[in-house]
């Protein structure tokens with residue numbers, strides 16, 4: 001079906017009140033989460049709801065309409081020496097702020113800084129067409145339910161976000177990357193555990209299935225080389241710092257997930273270090289491309305588009321793991337693997353979307369599958 | 370009669386003597402740290418297992434009896450105030466740290482664990498639990514997560530909900546569900562974060578998976594004296610503006626300093642305002658940042674400065690700061706502590722206005738606050754024995770909250786809404802926002818049994834019907 005277009009909040013409300021199933025889309029980069037053009041659910045294009053509403057660099061917060069491109073926000077923050085510390089994946093030119101929050105996943109440089117930790121306020125239209133607000137514009141706020149954090153990962157299934165407030169952090173003046181030639185996954189996991197607990201705080205800690213570990217640090221330009229050397233020596237076998245050009249290219253590619261093939265889907269699966277070995281054995285058996293990031297707190301999996309996503313869903317469920325499919329052709333249910341939230345999820349989804357406008361043909365977001 | 374039945378049933382769940390019903394037994398549970406409110410509950414169930422929590426909640430649900438979870442009862446907003454026709458579920462005995470995973474830097478704990486006990490269990494692994502409310506030696510993780518509690522060191526590390534990865538919760542009808550997990554990442558809506566900060570309205574957490582952080586290699590604490598609060602506030606803005614992220618930035622005014630000295634003698638330098646700045650991390654990095662901070666403090670007119678890396682001196686500095694609320698008892702028989710937030714660039718303005726409002730009423734206000742994130746804690750001093758004193762203090766408190774919202778902030782940064790600030794939710798949220806929150810609450814808990822009367826104002830019966838029909 002053709003997409004509906006909304007360039008202001010009233011149009012979003014009107015579209016929702018029409019009472020037929022729809023899902024918000026914006027930048028068009030997380031295609032697996034979009035409605036199938038041939039299906040009964042219509043896309044509500046909110047990319048016209050864009051623009052920064054408020055940014056006070058001294059406050060380290062900003063408010064922007066949900067359809068604002070991440071590139072615009074990156075540039076704005078960079079010009080004041082700030083950034084989004086959760087490093088949302090940049091899966092294409094058009095990626096938007098709302099899309100980043102709706103996906104709710106961090107990029108490779110988001111170690112110890114989840115999306116939810118930086119979303120402080122949200123305005124959204126719920127399934128009844130009501131415009132409501134949660135949170136606020138200050139960095140600390142305990143008033144009312146934490147709807148801003150709830151929206152992190154909601155994939156447009158709990159409401160159409162129209163405006164978001166986020167807190168930001170200073171952007172490190174310089175960065176450095178150290179690669180460790182660890183051999184084998186168990187050794188790689190041990191290296192990660194040691195580095196994550198070590199004295200040099202890292203912003204990224206990646207692991208490939210062969211056990212190689214890549215760590216990144218950021219900070220003052222004057223100290224960065226000494227610190228990188230210290231990090232490199234902190235475990236055995238010692239690592240080697242990458243040349244500056246190679247290091248920025250490496251992470252630029254990593255946040256675009258350039259290693260995921262054009263005929264593959266990017267699937268993000270939360271993990272924990274002690275669960276990685278068993279998961280990796282299964283993924284290896286299927287011959288899948290994969291990487292582990294954020295100190296083995298996430299598995300990034302490339303799943304062939306030609307294979308049914310349900311197979312990966314079963315594989316994950318058997319490991320008690322859940323995942324979100326971000327790219328590739330639309331899926332009726334991009335959340336795969338073990339269901340999250342149970343009855344709590346179903347009840348909240350029922351309150352925010354009683355008629356199932358956003359649930360489309362799939363069961364309510366996060367509900368039992 | 371009915372009450373007797375309820376007691377019999379509760380006892381038969383295995384509570385036996387652990388069901389408290391006598392006046393003397395109940396007296397200790399009638400209030401939390403906001404002692405202006407008091408309510409005798411029907412009974413207190415002192416549970417000893419997660420299964421018992423679920424069984425008691427199921428029984429409450431079946432009999433439509435309201436219940437209030439209680440950790441240590443240190444809520445400053447009446448969050449753990451009992452409901453008269455309901456029971457209190459006391460969770461203090463669920464106080465085990467179930468496991469620590471040093472490689473993943475996580476801990477699994479029961480809800481009645483004392484905040485500091487988590488750090489104690491993590492310390493042998495070189496790890497700590499970051500959120501540090503001043504009440505951390507007595508308050509529980511369950512209370513912390515229900516209120517999304519903060520503390521001085523949340524400036525860098527974030528609040529409680531930033532450190533809760535997974536939960537096992539008993540919903541208000543007794544159904545047990547797992548939310549989140551053991552990863553820092555999650556997919557699907559963040560149900561864990563939604564439960565955190567719910568003030569007990571979504572049920573009772575019976576297990577939590579917490580994130581731990583490495584104990585830093587180096588910590589430096591600077592004490593800086595300014596001739597006015599406003600100058601100290603400007604220094605905070607300058608530090609934030611320079612791209613530095615100290616782990617804590619706290620301000621105390623002369624009254625708060627006087628109180629701290631009277632109670633634990635931290636030996637603070639005296640002046641118009643004291644700013645505590647703490648930096649942590651790698652040795653060389655901290656040294657460089659400290660030099661930068663010292664420069665900024667001087668530029669902002671700092672009159673006297675002292676820095677230390679000595680653990681004992683640092684402990685005393687923080688003991689003074691963290692004792693400030695209770696220490697105010699040395700200055701005044703009664704006080705109300707407020708918890709509003711303002712944008713941090715408007716701190717100076719807010720403080721000036723609070724001073725003016727206090728002076729107008731002839732009420733003394735002590736200020737001690739998390740300056741780095743704009744979270745004020747004005748302590749309004751009064752003597753409850755004087756006629757009208759409580760009312761005057763409450764009026765001032767209301768004006769301060771309105772001021773915070775007007776400046777673009779919040780009515781509470783970390784103490785929660787509870788019963789105390791329920792009426793002020795209207796200042797921040799529209800009727801539609803509040804109706805949506807009520808709908809969410811009613812969907813999770815149609816009988817409104819869990820912590821009834823807190824955070825949200827109960828809708829009039831007619832309104833609730835139409836909301837349900839909408």
Ligand SMILES: Cc1cc2nc3c(=O)[nH]c(=O)nc-3n(C[C@H](O)[C@H](O)[C@H](O)COP(=O)(O)OP(=O)(O)OC[C@H]3O[C@@H](n4cnc5c(N)ncnc54)[C@H](O)[C@@H]3O)c2cc1C
Nearest residue numbers: 440441442443444448503509511512513515518519569574
């Ligand atoms: C001297 C003093 C200093 C303080 N300093 C700070 C500070 O720096 N920062 C700060 O944030 N707060 C501070 N507080 C407030 C208070 O300590 C915190 O709100 C704390 O988190 C409450 O913990 P508690 O165990 O006492 O919870 P309680 O008071 O027993 O309960 C608090 C709320 O949590 C609910 N609850 C308790 N356990 C559970 C559970 N398992 N599941 C669901 N709901 C539950 C209760 O129903 C209630 O609504 C201070 C209080 C005092 C008295």
